[in-house]
Amino acid sequence: MIEKNTLAGILLKLERLRQDKGQKEVCSGICVPSYLSKIEHGTVCADEKILAELFACLGIFYEKDQAALEKLGKLIEKYFYCQQYYLDTRDVYEKLQERERTLMYSRYAVDWLLICAFEQAAPRDIMDRLDALKEHMEPRQLAYYKLLCAQEEKNAERAVHLSREACDVLNNSYAMLMLCVAYFRQGNYSEIHRMEQRVVAAAVEEGNTYQLADFCFMNGNAYACLNMEEMMMVYFERGIRLLQNTAWKRELAGVYYNIGATYISLRKYDPALEYLEMAEQEDTGHQFQIPIFHKKAIVFLRTGRKDEGKKILAEMKNLLLKKTATSAVDWLIYEEAEMEAEEGFLNNPEYLKLLEKLIRAIKEELHFGYLYFYREVIVEACKRQRRYRQALEFEQEISSGIVK
Structure with a gap:
């Protein structure tokens, strides 16, 4: 312990440098500069x-004042407890x-900065500190x-x-779920499945209902990315039952969205x-308003209800224009759906050029499951335009992701 x-x-030292002050200026009348340097x-x-x-x-x-500091220490402990059990930290x-x-200038400085990073989505200045x-x-x-x-x-x-390094130290269900999130981003779904016994045992021992449900959803999402309907629904339904009568019921919107997206595939x-x-x-x-609009539009377009699909796409575009921050992939997903509304788009x-840009953006910003969602249209467009080698390479990439 430090x-x-x-x-x-x-x-x-960090504050002195931030204020651009020399050691002599700060320690004058208190101690010699060499002692300040040692401090x-x-x-x-x-x-x-x-x-x-x-x-x-x-x-x-x-x-x-040690009593005042101890009170702050107890509040910090409470914060990390709330975070681990997904309770309101506000x-x-x-x-x-x-x-x-x-x-900021106490023994709890690191804990406070960590809390600020969690609450403020890891701003660069806090992460640098x-x-x-x-x-x-x-x-x-x-x-x-x-x-x-x-x-x-x-x-x-x-x-x-x-x-993985963090998980080895914390060894709680919260850290294990964060590791599963990293595996999910990697497209390494088999590792998520392999962690089931470990995560469930930790969550049950902790009495951590949310993390238990969250792992069910994570496992369900892993199966959903591979279009494995039966296993997907086993885990999604288990998670839904765990949360349906709790304060976390709001989390079910994302689960229903993922199920809907899988059924489209x-x-x-x-x-x-x-x-x-x-x-x-x-x-x-x-x-989830924008992704829900996108998936509903896709459903209508692929079932021949183009007018309804175009109407929802117009709403999606308005929402994207109103957003203060949109990524390139958000707009590419919209543009792909818009082109699906055209006759003979394949x-x-x-359209193929757009798909190539979309694939690159998905690899940079999202995860393997998104590629799998577009699998059929990508392969079909390549075949229609006699890009057979490109179709084969993409199929091999998808297959290698499934095996992993």
Whole structure:
């Protein structure tokens, strides 16, 4: 465990550098520069009084009251408990925010930065500050930092590596689910299936209903990406039953959406539409509004109801235009559906060019399941336009993903 005064010295150095002040300027009348250098490099544990005076030179109040710090420590413990059990963290976070200036330069600085990163979707400035402190983190803190890095990591292999290291330290169902998310991004569904016994045992031991249900949904999604309807429904229905009478019922919108999308791939359009409408009803926060519109439009287009499909696509476009931040893949998915509304789209060379751009974007931003969703139209368009080698290479890529 890192001594609190050692960590305080590192924090002191970072703040001094941020304010562009020299060591002599800060330590004048308090200690000699060489002693300040030792404090900043963590080779000595300074007295609390000296630390308070040094921080005061930087305009910062350094809390020495142990009782006050212990209260903050209990709030931090409560935050991570709520996170592990998927309980609302807002109230705890707001109480901690009130003491932000104290937390930033205390023994809890790393924990506070981790909490800020989780709450604010890992902003770059916070992640940079955490990176500067990673050599001074406790194993638990470093594990959470690695989970945050894994979420931001674009390379799927690297994300799995970071998640696995974090999981080995935390060894709880929360970390195990994060590792499953990394496997999912990698398209490594067999590893998700293999983790079932481990995750379920941990969640049951913890009494963690949400993580137990979440693993059912993760496993269901893995089977859904391979269009394995029977196994998909086994796990989805199990998860639905776990959450249907809980405060987490809102999570079911995403489950119904995934079931609907899978039924589209299976060409079972009636149940696809049924589940997409169920998703729309449950999606009170409109989190899935754009993807639901997209999938409903696809259902209508592929069942010959083009006017209805075009109407929904127009609504989807309006939503995309209103969004403050849309990715390239969002627009490519829309453009692909729009081209499906045209007669003879599979024979159109421009459609194949669009698909090639879509494939590249999916590989960069999404996961294997999206490629599988477009499998039939990609292969059929290649065949229609006599791009047989391209069709074969894509089929081999899909097959290798299924085997993995």
